[in-house]
Amino acid sequence: DAKTTQPNSMESNEEEPVHLPCNHSTISGTDYIHWYRQLPSQGPEYVIHGLTSNVNNRMASLAIAEDRKSSTLILHRATLRDAAVYYCILETGANNLFFGTGTRLTVIP
């Protein structure tokens, strides 16, 4: 499985930006970088994905390093509903996702 490394936990104050880092030094040229989150007692939820360029959608932004060995998920204004486990996952050629342990984000009111 393609490996990613994330901090176990992070905290953010409500309404402040959050930058969730991910290292994926063994990424290959065709691997997509995915981010999913899992709210308590729910299934994983797609957040964003990208290949080389930075990406923005209504939920978040994804900043990908020029060498693609790391990426950062950016939540522009954290809300209490953003408290979840965030997973950074590499989608390999087989198009399957293998989850790691993720980063547990705590949002402080």
Add this chain to the structure above:
Amino acid sequence: EPEVTQTPSHQVTQMGQEVILRCVPISNHLYFYWYRQILGQKVEFLVSFYNNEISEKSEIFDDQFSVERPDGSNFTLKIRSTKLEDSAMYFCASRGRGFHGYTFGSGTRLTVV
């Protein structure tokens, strides 16, 4: 917004019994997946399914497990003879062609007693 629907939300079964977990993927999706999550642990890949056949399966997906897409809308996971260690949340997911994001269902909690 289209959803992946899983039924039942919770199933309790006796050890050794067969269970079938049901999923209705998003209608125009072509790729289907089962994952499981044992309480307090990470989400684990079980199997992927495309074009009416298994594309890839993990070591967890042994002979006790099978998947089927019987009627073009449902996608089922069968566990032939359940064990206590099969107790987990089981998530179904689907993906359309050309878009890499997966849509997950809300899961079925399987409890084997």
